[in-house]
Amino acid sequence: MIIGAIEAGGTKFICGVGNEKGEILDRISFPTETPEETLKQAVAYFKDTGALAIGIGSFGPVNMDLSSPLYGHVTTTPKRGWKGFDFVGYMKRHFPVPIGFDTDVNAAAFGEVKWGAAKGLDSCVYYTIGTGVGVGVYAEGKLIHGLVHPEGGHVLTRRHAEDIFEGLCPYHGDCLEGLAAGPAIEKRWGIKGSALPADHLAWEMEAYYLGQAIAGVILLLSPKRVILGGGVMHQEQLFPLIRKEVRKALNGYVAAPEILEDMDTYIVPPGLGDHAGLCGALALGIKALQS
Missing domain, CATH: 3.30.420.40 (ATPase, nucleotide binding domain)
Incomplete structure (x- = not known):
């Protein structure tokens, strides 16, 4: 076939x-x-x-x-x-x-459900963080569209205390995509993210914004797995930083073992790369x- x-x-x-x-x-x-x-x-x-x-x-x-x-x-x-x-x-x-x-x-979310990191689960959320920020939602065994379709890259986030960058989204300025997409990282620091060292402040800021968004989607949709893909997530040092920010934002409220005890297998890279x-x-x- x-x-x-x-x-x-x-x-x-x-x-x-x-x-x-x-x-x-x-x-x-x-x-x-x-x-x-x-x-x-x-x-x-x-x-x-x-x-x-x-x-x-x-x-x-x-x-x-x-x-x-x-x-x-x-x-x-x-x-x-x-x-x-x-x-x-x-x-x-x-x-x-x-x-x-x-x-x-x-x-991408559907592919991960069929053959990747969410195989066997009836729900997941897939973020791609690259040229833009996009969110795919699979819930109760089907892809979610709603009125239009999820546009989680354009949610608003709290500002990091040290971030004075105005944001890059042509519609919303400092939404998640405007602050955390690849072009925003490059514009803020004057250099491509791939050229920044792993301990640069850029990644703390990136994790701060993504952690807030992911905590929000956990509270709203309660997915059984969160998958983070896209070019920015090739920076593997982001995963532990993001998990830390999600824990901080949720503050023990979501009483699930996957979040309280085993977030390393809950917020993960794509199984299909x-x-x-x-x-x-x-x-x-x-x-x-x-x-």
Whole structure:
């Protein structure tokens, strides 16, 4: 069974084919340009694969309302040419097969449930911290969309006492994404995060903001696992710092052993590593075919 998968990021597209076991058999990547430039390459890649379905995990915001004529459209993104673009419709015109569609972070959460760090669980929250901050939610055995879909990267947080950075989000300034995404780290310190030493104040601040957000999502959704992916989380020293901030914020209120005693296995990196998004798109394609 050959299934197509697209991890559609704001910076790059990753296209691949895999099977029902979650195995990625082939993949390519290319920069995200205008829809026409980008999807021309995607169509050419999938043309002769014989894919029975295609799953798409897309940057957003996107319209996830199946009853809406705008279902499958990208909505308020600042990405050039993509605002209002009919992503699903475009792919349907080229490939008359079932197409699974969701946000890139919901896709990553789904991949982790199927084959990764949340396998066997009926709930998890997946954060990606990279060019932006996105949140995917899987709860009570299904992906959550609600009115639009989760946008947990734009929650507001308390300020770190030593942080005078104004924030970088074009909509909200100093929301979580505006303070903690990769570009915010670079803008604040004048150097890419990957070049900062592990003991730099940057990581204490980063953990402070992410810890607040994660404590909030634990109180609101009570997920059975929290998974942190994305380029910023390649800084492995962040994990113990974030767990410490979450414990501090919750202050013993959530009386679960996973939080009080074993947070090292509760707040974790993706089991699928940097392949979570593409594997999640694969899972969306399989789900679409089965439906």
